[in-house]
Amino acid sequence: MKLSRKFLSDYVELPENVTINELAEEMTHVGNEYDSAEKLINATNLVIGHVLECEDHPDSDHLHVCKVDIGNEILNIVCGAPNCRKGLKVIVALAGAKLPGGEIKKGMIRGVESNGMMCSKAELGLDSKFLTEEDKSGIHELGEDAVVGEDPIKYLGLDDEVIDFELTSNRGDLLSILGMAYEVGAIYNKKVKDIDLSYQEEGQIDFNLSIDTDNCSLFLAKEIKNITIKESPEFIKNRLIASGIRPINNVVDISNYVMLETGQPLHFYDLDRLGRTIKVRMAEEGEKLITLDNEERTLSNDDIVITDGTKTVGLAGVMGGLSTEIENDTKNVLIEAAIFNSTKIRKTAKKILRSEASNRFEKGIDPKRTYMAIERCCNLLSKYADATIVGGLVKIDNTDISDKEIKVTLDKINKVLGVTVTKEEVIDILTRLGFEVSEKDDEFTVIVPTRRMDISIKEDIIEEVGRYYGMEKIKGSKLILPVKEGKLDKSKRQIKNKLISMGLNEALSYALIPEDAVHKYTTDEFTHINLDYPMSEDRKTLRYSLLYSLEQVYNYNKARNLKDVCVFEIGKGFYKEETYKEELKLAGLMTGKYYLDINSTNVDFYIVKGIVEELLDYLGYAGRYTITTGEVPKELHPGISAVINIQGKNVGVIGRLHPSISKEDVYVFEINLEKLLQNRPSKLKAKEISKYLGMEKDVAFVVKKNVTNKEIMDVIKKSGGRLLTNIEVFDIYTGDKINSDEVSIAYNLKFEDINKTLTEEEVMTVFNKIISDVENKLGAKVRNGG
Amino acid sequence: MKEKVELLKNELIEKINNVKSIKDLNDLKAEYMGKTGIITELQSGIKDVPNEEKKEYGMNVNILKVAFNENYESKFKLLEEEEVNKKIESERIDVTLPSKKIRQGSKHPMTRIQEELEDLFVSMGYDVYDGPEIETDENCFQKLNLPLGHPARDAQDTFYLENEYEAFLLRSQTSTGQVRVMEANKEKGPIRIVCPGKVYRRDDDATHSHQFMQMEGLVIEENVSLADLKSTLEIFCKKLLGEKTEVRFRPSFFPFTEPSVEVDVTCFKCGGKGCPLCKQTGWIEVLGAGMVHPNVLAMCGYDPEKYQGFAFGVGLDRFAMFRYGITDIRTIYGNDLRFLNQFTKGDELDEIK
Structure with missing residues (x-):
């Protein structure tokens, strides 16, 4: 505004x-x-001048050399405007004047001295929508009565702010x-001045009005005869320009002027083309209307329309129809001042066009102003359009204009604001706002005028007091609340901290992704979720896996030659079952250098697996998960990927990106934290440590390559029983010394008893059982010596 | 005998002195002190010495023995030291060569801000609540006093889900946490919560991202006022923006609070003197707040005659931008490693005076 x-x-x-x-x-x-x-006009050093002489420039076919009287001196000015001529009163920008286009300086123009500039209206900085072609092409011609040496902006009435x-x-x-x-x-603390609503009436209106919808609570129609269409007086034009509205002619301008004054949007119909009937109704689905801007609009049954009984002539509250528009030959006018349902107008305007009118309807109109607006139009039209005002007002009014009465106590005001205002201060503030206030036993009864539609409950009155008392005067008080411990779930933090300590950067990406990416990086069957009217195809669908996003992060960085990417993200994955579901997920992507030294080890499967294991162990899942081959998404390398299971339930995957997606060695992992954290690990309890020395044994097994380390370890663990406290792989061998389809894996086994020192004999019994079990169950051979 | 001992002593001292390595020294030890060593032989020869000379003989052998051991020990130490020194010399490294380490990880600036604020509010007894990102229109708007068609909904151009217009949406504000916690609280007693999380709005430019982060705060008690809200926000703003920060309220409008205030802080760039960042006003608008609207209390099952409360909503991205001097919000969601790697540095160490 x-x-x-x-x-x-x-x-x-x-x-x-x-x-x-x-x-x-x-x-x-x-x-x-x-x-x-x-x-309104940001220009300095302007003065009214009088062109005393205007000769052609000796060295140019379009420039003029002028002598301009500015009151206290006569300036030599070179001017290029075609309308420049002797005798004109003009706007002169003196040397040093600052115009929106730059500063005016003294200078020589093609060998002739020029000590200023004669200005067009455009050069004063008015928005081009307020300018005519003449305003843009030539210098502005002031009236004969302009006084040489005075301020031209003031003369034009544009000396506004x-x-x-x-x-x-x-x-x-x-x-x-x-x-x-x-x-x-x-x-x-000033009183608002009265608005002039006086006018004379003649005759009596004869008009049929009907409303066939609940969405129009008030409709007033007033007939105006014999108008003269012409230019508006300067003060109307200037106030419209200052308010950002383009002046058109006196009648249209008055409708806008009164809207600005009262807040009530108005519509003027050419009465001779409208006829003697208006019916307000909801549009029919698919109904067409050509609006003022000469566009054909297709309407829906949510739009309110104005009809002449048969044809639709306007889109209520948003834009009039072309067929009944005020034109230069319009003689008789019907003024519409109405109140339409704000929600409906808001919807229609959103679809068609948001205007000064629709904006006001959306925010609500005081019915008293609807009546006032009609009267003000009559006043101005009779003064400035020579109109005859026809007596009588046709109306349908279902509004309630009774005053609202609200009660509030001084105590409540102070309790909410946290201040100590006095009774007198409250009465003073509310009276200044134009409310009626009475007080009894520290309780105020406030009568709120209808124009303040935003006020309906005591908290609103408290806010009014706060606003004018000064919110900035409220001082912070010591808030004393019972001591208690705040609750916070730290799972996410723990995961983040651990991964960061292992060298990963936390990423934060968008949850919205392209629809065709949503089923990537998962083997799950699910219904994905799209947005209604997405911003773009790239942000259409809620992600399910976070890995697509991390792939984008990788691509982004790779394109910038940043190749060592180790990132993770925690975020939600979304899908739909009977209801909308969201699950917390953790995803990581790793490629490039991991150990930073001269030889720099690159990320491989086992580094990523190690990070996942470290994390799970840290969270307390040690011994409860397995990482093994299984069904993985098709975006992963089928030979270099694994699933993560917790007690037999799949919670995630690890793997290298499929060669068809990336030629580089890029590894990813994703864990469904919702599923993982369902079985929270028990509290940490320290185990008793043995006081007795343990014993270590090494053994290498030669097995067929399709036997996995996990299978061997499982057998060792089972056969080792209680005394076997730790197993570690310390060597892997493939090569000439064994068959080409075989692999040798060497294990270091630790034996320990909590109660005693183990004897060689006791250990050997277990050790031999392990060896024979691995040999029998997996077809392994013990590898001896070199 | 005496001369012989003297001779042997000088001889062994000379030999020890001339030895060049621990091995040679040990060979020498064997030569003198071994099973058939010179001194050992002399010692066992005592049995052939007549009784009256035995004492003197024994003393002389002992002199030899002591002389050997003393010289052996000092020589051994000397040689050992030499060898260690040699080893040290040969092992000397260039300490200025690059170190070996795993790459550095970093916490995202938004997480840093979020955690810092969570910790602050937890220390003041607030619970941290994290609600769903897909919400109902009811929880996101209607129960916050924004009925269908309310013009203030325009300020938050919302993403609805496909075929779910005015039904299901991506939350456009974390105020949904207010509704959920108030409704879930069966006792309808006091509440103190903050709800940090992601929110979504149809907006994308240098200062707006369609996905960003907010933190809602809510306190419901029988007696809390705007003045209490102010002191709470003062603690919060000072923590994030520095001890000298001052907080100012300006009246405003939000449908879910009444009265509503915009909260300004003294410009942290110029300290309130006026600069381009604060448009010469000395103040920067940082968040919106107010007293919970009685309609909101009532819709969530609280008696507005008994309880009143305050609520505030903070854009965390904005604070991250202030805190770390980030000028384009898209940087926050860009995941450029050159940006993320800067956050390997921890926050400034707190100084408690």
Whole structure:
């Protein structure tokens, strides 16, 4: 909402010396933020001049050399405008003048001295939508009455200042000069001035009005005869320009002017083309209407329309129809002032066009202003369009305009704000706002005027007191609440900290991905979730696996020549069953250098597996999980990948990216934390350590290559029993010394008893059993010596 | 005998002195002290010495023995030292060569901010609540006093799920946590929570991302006021932006609070003097807050006549940007390693005075 200082001053007196910035700051303090506060015309050093002489430039086919009287001296100015001629009153920018286009300097133009510039309206910095072709092409011609040497901006009436407010959505009342006047009046303790609603009437209106919907609570129709269409007076045009609306002609301008004053949007119909009937109804599905902008619109049964009984003539609250538009030959006018359902208007406007009118309907209209707007139109049209106002008002009114009465105690006000305001302060603030207040036993009864539609409960009154008392005056108090321990689930933190300590960077990527990527990196069957109207195809679907995102992170960095990528992310994966589901997941991607030294070891499967194991062990799952071959997503290398199971239940995968996806050695892992954390490990309890020395034995088994280490270890563990406390692989051999389809794996076995020192004999019994079991069950041979 | 001992003594001292290695020294030991060594032989020869000379003979052999051992010990130490020194010399390394280590991991700046705030609020007795990201329109809007068609919904252009317009959505604010915790609290007693998490809105530019992070705070008690909210936010803003930070309230409007305030802090760049960052005002808007609207309390099962509360919503991305001097929000979600690797450095060490 653009607020013109001159327009505002019509309705409330501002302290004389208050600057536009001070006013804007005061308004901010009561909750109305602004974007900018500045002069309408930002140009300096301008003066009215009189062209005394205008000769052709000796050295140019279009320039003129002029002598211009600026009151105290006569300047030599070279001018290129085609309309420059002797006798004109013009706007002169003196040397040193700052215009939006730059600074004016004295200089020589093709050998002739020029001491300033004669300006067009465009050069003053007015938005091009307010300018005619003439304004843009030639210097501006001032009237004969312009006084040489005076300020041309003042002469033009453009010596205004404008604050552009960013209002909150509850303050529909501030979308009017009158509303602003009440707000400003409360700041400076000034009364709002009366609006002139006087006019004469002739005859009696004859018009049929009907409403066939619940979405129009008030409709007023007023007939105006014999208007003269012409240019508006300067003050109307200038106030419209300052408010950001383009002047068109007196009749259209008055409808906009009154909307700005009262906040009530108006629509003027050419009565001769409309006929004598209006019926308001909901549009039929698929119904067509050509709107003012000459566009054909297809409507739905959620749009409110105005009809002449048969044909649709307007889209209520949003835009009029082309067929009944005011044109230069319009003689008779029907004024519509109505209130439409704000939700419906909001929907229609979103679809078709958001306008000054729809914005006001969306935020709500005070019915008293609807009546006032009609009267104000009559007043202005009779003054500035020579109109005859026809007597009588056709109306359908289902609004309630009774005043709201709200009670609130002084104690409640202070308890909510945390301050100590006095009774007198409360009464003063509410009275300044134009509310009626009475008080008894520290309880206030407040009558709220209908224009303040945002106020309906006592908390609203408390806010009004807070706004004008000064929210910035509220001091922090010592909040004393019972001591208690805050609760926080640290699982995510623990996982993050562990992975970071193992050299991974935490990534944070977007949950929205392309639809065709959502079933990648998983073997699960699920229904994915799309967005309604996504921003783009790339952000259409909620991810299920995080690995697609990490693949993107890898690609991004690789493209920037950053090849050592070790990242992880914790985030949600989404899918739909009977309801919408989301599961916390952990994913990692690793490639490039892991150990940083001169020889730098690159990431391989076993490093990634080690990281996963370290993490699971750290979380307390040691001994409860296995990492083994299984069904993995097709995006992984089928020979270099494994599944992670916890007590037989699959919780994740590890593997190298399939060669068709990446030629580089890129490894990934993903764990479903929802499933993992379902079985939380028990609390850490320290085990008793043996006081007795243990014994170690080494053995190497030669097995066929299709026998896995896990199978061997499983047999060793089972056969080793209670005394076997640790197994470690310390050597792997394939080569000339064994058959080519065989592998040798060497194990270091640790034996220990909690109660005694083991004898060689005791250990050998177990050790021999292990050897024979591995040999018998897996077809292994013990490898002896070299 | 005496001369012979003297001769032998000088001879063995000379031999020991001339030895060049521990091995040679040990060979010498064998020569003198071994089973058939010179001194051992002399010692066993005592049996052939007449009784009256035995004492003197024994003393002389002992002199030899002591002389050998003393010289052997000192020589051994000397040689050992030499050998260690030689070994040290041969093992000398260039300590300026690159170290061996695994690569450094880093915590994402958003996590750092989130954890710091969680810790702060947990220390003040707040529970940390993490709700779902897919929400109902009811929890995200309606129960927060934003009925269908409310114009304030425009401020949060929401992502609805396919075929779920005005039914299911990606939460556009963590205020959903308020609703969930209030409704779940069967006793309808006091509440103190913060809800940090991801939120989504249809927005993408240098200062807005369609996915970002918020933290909602909520306190419900019989007597908490805007002044209590202010002190809480003062602690929070000072913690994140520095001890000198001041907090200012400005009236505003949010449908779920009444009264509502915008919260400004003194510009941390210029300290409040005025600079381009704060547009010369000295203040920067950082969050929205207010007293929980009685309709919200009632819709979530609380008696607005008995309870009142305050709520605040903080954009964590904005704080991360302030804190780490990040100028484009897209950097936060870009996962460029050159960015992430900077966060291997820990936060400044706290100084408690």
